[in-house]
Amino acid sequence: MKIMSNEQLVFSYRDALKSGSEKEWIRILKTEINRRGLKPIKAK
Template sequence: MKIMSNEQLIVSYRDALKSGNDKDWIRVLQGEIKKRGLKPIKK
């Protein structure tokens, strides 16, 4: 996977969820988000 900053990772994840086309990419991003301990959803 290309190295991304935390901000880029979150933005990519949100964009992937909005488009909903590539389920595999969403899973890869989710795994990376969990490894980094980030929370991608605003409350």
């Protein structure tokens, strides 16, 4: 899934979490984020 940039991937993941209705999509995005070694949640 190298179609999305890192920023797009994280944004899509956060947006999917907010809606909460697409569990399969959330899982797919989370898997890709982990493969790329990204942190999807903002550090405070």
